[in-house]
Amino acid sequence: MSISIAHLGPPGTYTEAAALAYAHTLASETVSPPLLCPCPSIAQTIRSVAQGEAHLAVIPVENSIEGSVAVTLDSLWQLETLQIQQALVLPIRHALLSRGSSLEAIKTVYSHPQALAQCQKWLETSLPSAQLVPTNSTTEALQNLDEDYTAGVITSQRAAELYNLPILASTINDYPDNCTRFWVLGKQPSLGGTHTSLAFSLPANRPGALVESIQVLATRGINMSRIESRPTKRSLGEYLFFIDIEADASQSAVQLALAELATHTEILKIFGSYRVLVIEPTDRCQD
Amino acid sequence: MSISIAHLGPPGTYTEAAALAYAHTLASETVSPPLLCPCPSIAQTIRSVAQGEAHLAVIPVENSIEGSVAVTLDSLWQLETLQIQQALVLPIRHALLSRGSSLEAIKTVYSHPQALAQCQKWLETSLPSAQLVPTNSTTEALQNLDEDYTAGVITSQRAAELYNLPILASTINDYPDNCTRFWVLGKQPSLGGTHTSLAFSLPANRPGALVESIQVLATRGINMSRIESRPTKRSLGEYLFFIDIEADASQSAVQLALAELATHTEILKIFGSYRVLVIEPTDRCQD
Known part of the structure; x- marks a missing residue:
């Protein structure tokens, strides 16, 4: 049986490109080639794995220009069962496609809001x-x-x-180092690696509550590569904190830190330890 | 001369509702009633004040369900000249409008992505x-x-x-305590108040760099009501941190904390101290 990989579709999205690159790494390990399953939204991509309709999901987490993908963080917090199997980093190169003959003819530009934002200066x-x-x-x-x-x-x-469509302008993203980070989610335990992701809520909104929590990492020399806050959705001003650390959760220093962190937090969820695969823009599509 | 207030238009947006409530508070202090100026985007709303085309801008900062408005934080960081004059908190009550006679007839639902996300469960x-x-x-x-x-x-x-349009369903937001926080931005120095907002970048990505920075607030008993990270846009994994504290920047403990904070940060920007006005849903429109 093939491994099925859900992703935001239809074919041609950047998420599909990341899923294809990941499928390529799996192909050498499995008998049947992985099967890609396009989904209509990120939320449905994640749910298809939680509900057992696909084995894995490839979902965008963060873009280097536009920041976090909120629905990804919120969905992962709400679902208890998913673990991060791998992180993927994909370089993003936007192009303007049109059937018109020149830029002067263009009156309307359609795209995902993140892509429009990433080309804002070029568009202006x-x-x-x-x-x-x-x-x-x-x-x-x-x-x-x-x-x-x-x-x-x-x-x-x-x-x-x-889709056999003409390109009017290529590499139109405002920042050349435009990358998107993806997570591969699945129900099996994570495989370990260089990074660990977790999230927590705090029991009380008092001075220093967040500092005390993340201090347990700093005092053990564990680097926090990212911290992101999301609303708890209970009331304005109450947050969840999503943290990535540059260490594997099986290391003894990390285990001690996580045990101490649990005493400072209300709810603590560990999403797994994983490796990061940087996808090289080797094919023509990403030139 | 009237005070001009730029906001995301056209008339009928939640931002206009917040701008109207703020204009009402100004009306008692000024001879001519404030003039509302609808703009096509949040970025253009902020720019209209930076370029002197309007006196003030009312812009959304954060929703209690969907989180931060990235373009607001990014624009404030990029523009040197704007200070926060006031914060406004507006309760959000979404309705479904249609010329059709029943829900069964609806095939397509249009709205701003944040509003669609805030009614996701109701829609499903x-x-x-x-x-x-x-x-x-x-x-x-x-x-x-x-x-x-x-x-x-x-x-x-x-x-x-x-716009004289029929309501098919009202209060369809998934969470009853749905609020949006707005900032009023202007070129004049901020007026002081209960909250101060600031942002900084860090000189190096090493264990504890962020903890050391926010520790200077905690050790002085200054509560941090919010921390939000945004990409620096230089490379994936480099962040700016936006922080709100529950104190006025003129207090001596805060002045000492900010002076010490400046020694830990690469660039530190103070966006001003201000009061928070909670807009009561008194008119029929927000019932």
Whole structure:
């Protein structure tokens, strides 16, 4: 039986590119090639694994320009059963696709809100009068090109090739070092590695409560590579904290730190330890 | 001359409701009533004040369910000149507007992505087959209702009254305590108050760098009511930290803490001290 990998679809999204790269690493370990399963939203991608409809899910966590993907963090907190199997880092190169012949003809630009935001300066300079219209995914935006020669879509060069659409401008992202980090989620225990992710809520909103919690890591020389707050959704001003540390949870210093951290927190969830795979832009699609 | 207040438009957005409530508090202090200026995006709202086209801007900072508004934090960091004059907290009550006669007829729901996310469970239960389409603002979504009786829009009851549109379902937000916090930004020095907001970058990514920074607040008994990280946009894994404290920057303990904090940070920006106005849902629009 093939391993099934759920991801945000339709084919041509950056998440599919990350899922393909991950599937390629699995292909050498398994008899049947992994099966990619496109889902209509990130929430449904995660749920398909929690409900046993797919073995793994590849979901975006964080972009180097636009920051965290809130639905990913919120879903992981709410579901008890999923562990991080792997992190993937994908370089992002946006292109403008259109059936029109020149930039001057473009009146409307469609894309996912994160992609529009990542090309904000280019859009203000090159298409200052264009109307920007958000869509659910970079690929879903492509349906607007069918009959409208004044429409443009920001997406990957891979999508241009998949759907046979002309590229009007390439590498239009404002920052060259634009990367997105993905997690591979599954129900099996995590495999261990260089990073561990966790999240917690605090029992009381008093001076120093957060500092005391993260101090237990610092005093043991454990580097916190990321801290992100999310609302608890109970009331304005109450937060969950998502933390990534550069260590494996099986190390004794980390085990001691996590045991002490549990005494400072209300709820503490460990999402697993994992390795990070940096996907090289080797294929033509990511040039 | 009237004071001009820029906000995300068109009229009927939640930001306009917050701007109107703030204008009401100013009206008693000024001869001419404040003039509201709707802008097409949050970024342009902030820029209109930075460039002197409006006196003040009312912008959303954080929702109790969906979390931070990234463009607000990023814009404030990039612009040197703006100070927070006031914080506003507005209760959010979403309604579904449609020209159709019943929920059964609705095939597509349009709204701002944050509003769609805030009604996610209601949508899954009441309109499980409806397609969800993101728009730039809750009010902009209304143009889809003009001729399509199978379209619905999630927005405020106030928008229904302003544009004379029927309400199919009211208070459809998943969490009853749904609030959005806004900041009033201007070029004049902040007025002082109960809260101070600041942001900083760190000189090096080493264990304990963030803890050392926020420890200077905790050791002086200064409560940090919020910490939010945003990417520096230089490379994946480098962050800015946005912090709110429950104290006025003119207090001697806070001045000492900020002076010490400056020695731990690379760049430290103080956005001002201000009061928080909680807007009561007294008018019919927010019932």
